[in-house]
Amino acid sequence: MKDVQKLVRGKVPGPTTSIEVRKSICTICDPLTQCGLDLYVKDGKIIKLEGSKENPSNSGTLCVKGAANRQYIYNEDRIRTPLKRTGPRGSGKFEPISWDEALNTIADKFNEIKKQNGPESVAFFSGYTKYFRPYLKRLAHSFGSPNYLSESSTCANAMAMSQKLVFGLPGGPDLKNTNCLMVWSGNPFYTKPGTARAIIKGQERGMKLIVVDPRQTPTTARADLHLPVRPGTDGALALAMANVIINEKLYDQDFVANYSYGFEDYREYVQQFTPEKGEELTGVPSDQIIQAARMYASVKPAAILPSASAIVHHTNGVQNYRAVFSLAGLTGNYDIVGGNLSVPQSFAHAPGLIPTKEEEFRQSRPWSEMVPRIGTDRFPVWVEMIDEEAQAMHLPDQIRSGEPYPLKALIGFGMNYRMWPDSMDLLESLDKLELFVNVDLFMTDTCKYADIVLPACSSVERSELRCYPMGYIIFTQPAIQPLYNSRSDVDIIYELADRLGLNDPLFQAGYEASVDWILEPSGITVAELKKHPGGMFVPNPMKLREKKYLNGGFKTPSGKMEFKSKVLEKYEGKFGFKALPVYTPPKYSRESTPELAQEYPFILNTGSRLPMFIHTRTFRLTWTMSLRPNHPAADISPVDAARLGLKQDDIIRISTPKDAIVVKANLTQMVQPGVIHMYHGHPEANVNLLLEGDYLDPLSGFPGFKSTLCKVEKI
C-alpha cells in the first residue's frame, strides 16, 4: 500500500492527507466537564475525534460518551428542517416548513397569548445542554413571563437547596487540598473522569476516601471505607455519624459555639440515632458508621463530594442531604481550604474564577415585576431558595388546573417527557396547550407531540461560551457548518426575540455583543477568545478566600450556619416541614408502608449511572449501545436472582401498583440484595411510568426516583 493511502487509512492529520484538526467541546454531558475536542475534519466532514490536550478539563482524554460524538453528530435521527405537525399528536406526521414560517407562527402565537392571557401563559423550558440557558431565561423574562423552567427541576437544584438551607451558599469539595474526601453518593469514574483523576491523585498523596453508595462501583473499590447504604436512608446514616461525632466530642466546638444556630436541639435530636439504630435503619454495620464518623471528623481538612441528584431523588431527599451537609458545619469543614469551599459561579452553572454579569443578564426583569412562577403555592421553599426558575414538576397540574392562571403555550429546548414521573400524564396534559414547540437535534418521541419542531445543531456546529472551575474559558467556533437546515439554540432564541418585537437592547445588539456584555467585568472579550480556539486560561483568576462568613455572616436568616432551618420553621404549621434535618423513611418503603412491602418487596432505584449513558443522550449510538447490548436491562443481585430462579438476560416484569415494564435481568454483584437498579428513559421500558406523578419530595418537588417499592417476576 502506498504511504499516502496508509496515512489516510490511519486518519493521520496533515497536508498530505488533507485532514485538518479543528477545536470544539463536547456537551453530551453537562456541566463542569465540557471536555475539549480535537475534530479530524476532511472535506468538511468529521472523520474522527479525540480529546484536546490543552483543555485542562480532559487533558487529551475523553469519556466513553464523548468518544462516541461522531455517531451523535451524524446520527440518522437528526431533524433536517423545521416541521409542522399534520397528523395527530404522537403520530410523527409532519410537513417541512421554512424557518421564517416556523418562527413567525411561534412569535405571532406567543404575542397573541400575551395579549389575551398575559405573558405568564407562555412557558420556556430547557433540557440539555446548559450553554443557552442564560439567553433562554432572558427571553422568557424580557417577554414578561416568569415561567422559565429546566431539567434542573430534577437535577442539582435540590442539592443546592439543601446546602443553602444549611449554609446560605453551597460549597463544593476542594479536591486538591482535602485530606479526607467523603463521596456521598456518586461514582465519578462513570460521570466525571476529571474528578476521578483528582481522587486518584489525592490518594497518592495520602488522602482518605469514604464512599457512601448503595452500589459497589470503581469509586467504592478505591475507598478506605465503603458504606453500602440502603437507598433513601442517607439521612439516618448522617444523623448516626453526627451522634458519634457529638458524643465523642470530635466536633468543632469553636465553630459550633460561634457560627451555628440550633445546635442544642440538633444534639438532642441525634441522640436517638445511635450507631446500632443507624445500622438498623440503613443496613450499614454500626462499626463502619463509627469508623466513618471518626475518620471524617478527625482528619483535617475533610470535604464532602455530593452528587447532583442521587440523594435528592428521594421523597425525603432534601432533609437527608441537610443531615449530610450539617456534618460539614459540625466539623468546621465548611468554606475552608480542603473542605467544602464556596466558589462563585461565572457562567451556565460553572465557576470560572472570573466575575461576570450573567445573573444580571438572565434576570432581565425582576421577579417583582412579574406574576408568581407556576407552583409557587405548592413548592414555596423552592421559590424562596431557587432564584433561577420554576419547578417544572408542577407543569402537568398547572396545565390541567389553569390556576392561578392558564398556561397556553410552551417552547422546549431538548424537552423529554420521560423525565417526569407518570410520564404519560405530562404528555397528555400537553394536549391542552394551544401551541407546543420542541427544539431538538433528534426526532424524539416528545418532538412527535409538538405542533412545531425546530432542528438544533450539536456543539461542534455552533459557537458557545463555557467557563471551567480551574480558571479556563472557551468561546467555541463552529468546526463544521450546521448540518442540514439546523441552527444553534442561541440563534433560534435571538431570532425569536427579534420576531417577538422585544424592546431588549441586548437581544437587539446580538449574540456576541451579549457575550461581551456578560464578560465585561472580567476584561475578557469575544475578540480575544476567538484568538484561542481551544480555549485559554483566564488572565486574572479570582483568588479564592476561605471563611467568607467571618465578614457579614452566613447568607441564612439567622446569619449563622443553621442546624435548625429558620426558612423551614416558617412552613412547619401549614406544610409540616421540620426545621431540624429530621429523618423519615421514603414514602413507599418497608418502614412507611409495611403492607405494600409485603407484595412489593424490592426497593426500586432508577437512573443510577452506567458509564455509556447520560440520560437518553447516547441511546441512539450503536457504539455506546454495543457496550450494554442487553439494554433495557435491570441490574439485580445474583443472590436475589437465585431466589427468583433468574439467569442472565432472562425476561422479567418489574411492577409497582401504578404500572409495569418488561426488561432483561442483568445479574451483577455491583448491586445489593433487595434493590433493583433500572436505568431511566428507555423508549420501550420507561421506568418512570412506575411512579405516581405526585411521588415527590414536598420540599423540593423532586421525584423519588431512587426509592420506591416494586416486585420482580420472571416471565
Added chain:
Amino acid sequence: MEKAIYLEIDLCSGCGACAVACMDQNDIFPEKGQSALRRIYQIEEGEFPSASIQYVSAACLHCQDSPCVIGCPTGAISKSNRTGAVIVEKELCIGCHSCSLACPFGVPRYDLDEKMQKCNLCMERVEASLEPACVRVCPMNALKFESVNKVQREKELKFAGNIVNAVHKTAGHTTK
C-alpha cells in the same frame, strides 16, 4: 519492538471509552454486524458488599512470538520490525480461522468479508508519533503506550518509594 500497550488494571473502570475510540478510529459500526477490535470484560468474584469487581480492556497483545503468525498458512499475518505490531494483510487472508485456533487469547475476529480483523496498534498513527486511539482516549490513563520495560520500571520505583515511606513511618517520621 519499541513500545507496547499496557493496561494498569487497577485504574481500569470498564467504561468502554477505549472500545469506542477504537471503533471511531477504525470505522467499525456494530449495526453493520462488525465486531469491535477492543472489548471490555467485567470479572466478578465474591458477594456484595465485598465482591471483587475487576475490569479488563482487551485486544491483540502483539506477542513477540506470535502463534497466529506461525499458524497462518498464507503468510497474511506478520510482525512489523519497526513498530512491533502484529498486522494482517487482508489481501492474503483466506479466512481459514487458523489464527483463531492458534491465538491463546481469543483475539482474532472475522469481518463481514470473512477475513481476519484485529487491532493493528494504530500503526499509521504510531509511525506518525501519535498514540494509539485507545491510549489517547483513556480517561483514567489506565492504558499506556510505553517503551518496553518502562512501565515496569515505574511500578518498581513506586514500590521502592512505598518501602522507603514505610520504613520512615516506623521510624516516626514520614516523607511526602
